[in-house]
Amino acid sequence: MSYFPRADDFALAPGYDYTPAGPNDFIFNHDTLQTVPPIDNTLSDTPSFHNDFDDIRPFSSPNKTYIFSTKYEKFHVTPHHRAGYNKIYNFRRLKSFFFELVDHLPDTNQLQLKIYTNDYHMSSNPINHDSTSRLPNFKFQISKQLTHFFSTQKVIPRKLQEKFFTLIRKKLLERLDFIRSRAQKKDKNNHMTKTFFNFLYKKYRFYFGIYLPCNHTHTIGLLPNTTATCSIPVPFTMSHDRHACIIHHKNLVLYCISKDNKIPDFSRCKTFKDFHASRLYNRWTKKKFHQNFSNRLGISFTTSYHAYNPNVVATKGFDFIYGKSYGNLQFTPSSSPKVKKRQEARFNALIRHTFHNAKLDDNALPDDKLHVARHHKLLFQENQSFITPIKHLRYKKRFVVPTKGYYTFPIPFHKPRIVPVPAIVEPICNDSSVAPTPTANSISPVNTNIWENVPEHYIPLIPPYDIYEGGRFNQPSRGKIRKKNLQPLAVGSDGWLAFMKVIYDEYVSRTKHLQEKINAGIQWETTPDQGEYRRNLCSAIMQVTDHIHEYEMKLLEISSSVPPELPVITGPIKNSERKKREKRHLQKLKEFERKKQEDTEILEVLRRWVRNDENIFYMNYYKKDYSLAYQPCAIMDDRPLKRRARDNGNLDTHYGYHVDKKVCILSDSKDLENSSSTRTT
Known part of the structure; x- marks a missing residue:
């Protein structure tokens, strides 16, 4: 049996004392109601920020043995967004294990360490350990918790456990130092330090980390006064001891330090959204441009912010407030020929990759290429420019002119553009009837048609009437045009x-x-309307059939499963062997009950699916108000070659009578020879 080295196999350092943790000290479990029991010699604990924990052994007693236990504590969260650092809450493809460390004596008589995990297959039975210290150090606690983990898991083989044991313990001690260093900082920034690290073994994924509770309060049940403290592990920690789980991320206080002195202070803004909107508003009003360089591609381009006209919100329902403008593409290759060659190769590969994913070849239309480039924010021509909307900042209501009172941040309001209609200047004729010479400031017409800007696919769709400002569904009436003397768009x-x-x-x-x-209609060999109806009906029927099939198969699987029986033993058998068989039988029964419970939950979900599909099918196709008689496209096509029930002999047994068979008279001997059977009248 391999021996894992203990962290406290050393003599007590002379002059070492222990004092309780103060209010400014970093405590892992954040339990401020701890009391240190009286001891003979008051000791003080000085935290160490290095991996050498072998010189600390508080509360050691060589003549007395203390017992503490380790166990698994299950946690589960409900939010579905589990990307980035929130991947520790995903329990389907990976398992997370967070080790709780205790740096002060608890109120209970026995110390109990917990491993918080989202693996519900782990046994919750505690395991006892012996220690010569009343409060073991962190290295010893992690060692015993890892021993508990390796003794209960069924993935890593025993021959590799000692190797991985040392590696994981080292990583956990390093992670402990990282967490302490980040949590005790007083910097006003939002830098994060993860509380976990990844560990892969073949196709299995593990996340090991140090347990930090969320400690945010939340309401329990329907009563608003009933609150509890959240104990879910957190994925990261920040300065000033800020951390939160996936449920309470919005409760964190974030610092916003801007490099632009003209941007308003964050303290004046109620939320981070107000700060972000105010910053965009200032950059838009100042017409600030940012020059972007890419040494990897050998290009440079400019970006700026564009504010959409609020009238577009009322006419088209376009609710984006700002957009980002890209343009002024310039090629700035390196002076080195080798670097320049690599830059051109990367840029051309980026263009090919973008168009290939959009299924465009080299002979595609320029408009299609520009559309794809705008969607992927790609500049590949010097005279190219486009605007992409900023999607995380929008107006609250569509098809309504925005009002400033609805928002807590400034909104860009465009002033209405007034197009002055030039007065027609009549030439003044004198008595000599001499025509005046034309002046340099000649009046040009208001609208000038520019047919060069009109794409070819727009020409067949040009309406026969004039187009005015206001959008597609907000064109002015004839009376308004005549009253206000509106001019059509050029x-x-x-x-x-x-x-x-x-x-x-x-x-x-x-x-x-x-x-x-x-x-x-071509697929179903009928008219287009009936073909669309039949296609939708077929899809609905197939969906209902699939769900019913899954439900029946799961029901058959549950009904056919039988609990394992204890095998009958013939002949004499030892008590130890009998106990082993009973233990194996008990484990099989527990596994059977667990699987039966999971199958029952799955069956209930499938039953709900079937009910929902049947209700939707009834509402769309069988309800009186929407029945087949009220849908002309549901009428079946006329089939003149279809056999009716009165002419179909296969239904004789259904109606209870038989139709007389037709009489066949054979008048020629050749018919008798050629016939396969003799027929009689």
Whole structure:
């Protein structure tokens, strides 16, 4: 049997004392109601921030043995967002183990260490350990907790446990130093230090870490006065001892230090969203440009912030407040020929990769390439520019002009542009009837059509009437046009192109839907409307059938499962062997009950799916108000070759009578020879 070295195999250092933790000291379990029992010699504990824990042994007694236990404590969270550092809460593909460390004596008579895990297959039975110290040091606690882990897991073989034991213990002690160093800092920043590290063995994933409780209060049940302290492990810690679990991340206090002195202070903003919106507003009003360089690709470009017109929110329902503008692409290759060659290769590979994922070849239309490049925020031409919306800052209501009173941060409001209509200057004729010479300041017409800006696919869709400002669904009436003397938009202008884009998008959507209906009619060999109806009906029926099949299979599996029986023993047998068989039988029964409970929960979920599908199917196809009689597309096609019930002899047994068989008279001997059987009248 391999021997794991103990962390406290040493003599007590002379002059070492222990004092209780003060209010500014970092305590792992954050239990401030601890009391240190009186002892003969008052000792003081000085925390160490290095991995050498062999010189600390508090409360040691060579003639007395203290007993403490280790056990598993299960935790579970409900939020679904489990990416990044929140991956420790995912229990399907990986397992997390957080080791609780105690740095002060508890009120109970026996010290109990817990390993917080999301693996519900681990046994919750505690295991006792012996120690010559009343309060073992951290290295000894981690050693015993790792011993408990390796004795209960069934993945890592025994021949590799000693190697991984030393490695994991070393990583945990290092992680302990990282957590202490970060939590005790007084810096006003949002730098994070993870409380865990990854450990992989073949296809199995483990996350080992130091347990830090969330300690945020939350309400229990329906009563608002009933609160409890959250004990879920946290994935990170920050300065000023700030940490929280996935449920209480929004309760953390974040510091915002800006490099721009003109940006308002964070203390004046109620939330971080207000600060972010105020900063964007200031950068937009100052028309601040940022020059971006990429030495890896050998390019540079500029970015700035663009504010969308609030009128677009009322007309089109476009609720984005700001957008980011990209443009002014310039190639700035390196002076070294080798580096320049690599930069060009990377840039060309990026362009090929972007267009290949969008399924565009080299012969694709330029408009399609520009659309894909805008979607992926790619600049590949010097004269290219586009604006992408900032999606995490939006207006609260669509199709309504924004009001400043609804927001706690400044909103960009554009002043209405007034286009002055130039007065027609009539030439003044004198008595000599001499025409005046044209002046240099000649008046130009208000609208100038620019047909060069009109794409080819817009030309067949141009409406026969004039287009005015206001969007697709907010065109002014004739009376308003005549009363206010409104001027139509010039062909090729920005507003005119935006109007035509809405018309073109509607045309593409309508054409696509019509083509899908035609394809469904061809597939079902009927009209497009009936083909679409049958396709949707078939999809609904297949979904209901699949769920019913899964439910019936799971029900059959549960009903056919039988509990394991204790094998019958014939002949004499030892008591030890009998106990081993009974223990194995008891384990099989527990495993059977656990699996039966899981199958019952799965069966209940499948039953709910079947009920929901049946209700949806009834509402859409069998309800009186939406029955097949009220849907013309549900009427079946006329089938003149279909055999009716009165002509179908296969249904004679169903109706209880038989139709007389037809009489066949054979008049020629050749018919008798050629017939396979003799028929009589």
